[in-house]
Amino acid sequence: MSTYSLAIHGGAGTILRSEMTEEQEASHRRALQQALAAGEQALAAGGSALTAVETAVKSLEDCEYFNAGRGSVFTHDGRNEMDASIMCGATLNAGAVAMVEGVKNPISLSRMVMERSDHVFLCGPGAQEFARDLEVPILEPDYFFSDFRYQQLEEARAKNRVQLDHSDKFGTVGAVALDLRGNLAAATSTGGLTNKRYGRVGDSSVIGAGTYANNATCAVSCTGYGEYFLRGVVAYDVSCLMEYQGLSLAEAADRVINHKQAAMGGDGGLIAVGHKGEIALPFNSEGMYRGWVRKGEKAVVAIYRS
Template sequence: MKITFYVLLLVSPVIINMEKIQPPGLKGKIVLLIHGGAGNFKESDLTPVQQKIYEKYLREALEEGYKILDGGGSALDAVEASVKLMEDAPVFNAGKGSVLNKEGHVEMDASIMHGKDLKAGAVAVVRNVKNPISAARMVMEKSNHVLLAGNGADEFAKSIGMEMEEEDYFITPSSFEQWKKANEPASVPKGINKHGTVGAVALDQNGNLAAATSTGGVLNKLPGRVGDSPIIGAGTYADNNSCAVSATGHGEYFIRLTIARSIAALMEYKKISLEQAVNEVIHERLHKSGGTGGVIAVDKNGNFTVSHNTTGMFRAWRTEKRCEIRFFKE
């Protein structure tokens, strides 16, 4: 089968709140979506060089996960692989490049969920595990728990042989500079105003869904603060009966509104489409509450949607027929 491959980087300032593609209802289809954070940034906030850098890392993460799906691999493996690459990239606020808390330390959160059996794993407030998303998966597969936090989570990861790093590994010149600016009297941190999260959702050839999310949290947060990313149902959710969702945004609002689970519940109980459910949650409930952010989501039939109520969101997706990478509303 001949596959036509497109990479599209759109920088148009034209505003669109929703992107939706409904691929033909063929058995065995595969879909992968990823995101690298949403926030109120616009085209003028990114130089052409910066745009190319973000595009490069998004493309690599997309290709890594899609390669697994295309080879018959699982959605769970695909989302972990994509998120892991974004954790390793220094430009996103997850893993290497995570923002610092009020005391100047890195505290990272992540979660993963399998739609086939609703199994899930998460870690919160970790400082030394190189890839929090892989630690989250190990919590799911090698413990009797769903969420481990703090030193206990780091020790668990170390005890099963996961790769660990000193804190300096995660701190980049950019994240350190942001933290310094944030702690200057009467100072507003400069740079892109974006929510610090990466994530992925996927549908594999066997019809299974999976979702994964990872973050460094909020710049200058209080030590011990936990956002929505490691909370199942808030920042991450996957159920083969409905959809898979990974969120990025103002975590406190996403927790209160159980954003990810709400989308799945609307589909399940109101029998509405993925697009309708996402639109109701992001552009009505989240908007009315005062929260900002967005989601990527794919349903059990391969329909998928990206939606955000911010001026920008780093996102990309690939199916058998199409690949796109976008930054801004258009």
């Protein structure tokens, strides 16, 4: 019997119940529910896993609460540089962009790289030129500006450090899905680190590190400290453990996040959907904004560890 599964995340980090007001918690849950509903609607209508993950991530990019799209954090010089990637499990085709500015939905630009170019990964001025050639609307900086984000930048500048936005209860977004045809897809989008410099790029736009999908195994989207996820090739590692060691999705995801990444000092988590529709959402931080749904089941959103 055909089925579908979908999971989303809005970042992992120090997310404590004691530090959130009821209003803040309710608003974040609504945003997760809206993104989950949008992605599920695509799947229920017979849409592809690719369309479902793009749709869900676009919803999260359009929400100012998360560090992606509209809610992206500021670089050291006060700009919003965004990274994103998407991958098709049926074909192993992928598209990614890094250091793009003014693009409302970097995840959609990533899909354009995959489907409308001969390349996988475009960055900086080249990615901007590609967006202009495809007549992707470029928004003014005001769309991405918020006093809260700028205050984060000022604090990070004063302390002369870069910081994970997840520590401030917001973060990278992503989605993974299995569609009714049995195809998998994964997508991830981020604004990176507050006060980042020197063209720093994390794992979110790197295929195999922050995003991976393969119909033979699983689809994975990661969130956390990108440098560690890059070193661990985390998303691909989950797939490899399933393919070469025969681990279940739950076993592979747990080993990567709670053992291998934890041993390295990597803080964060991932969401994954297996080729049979199973779902795993491990994280080694205090919390992770997340949601999941399967065909015929009620959608669930969660924030804290318990």
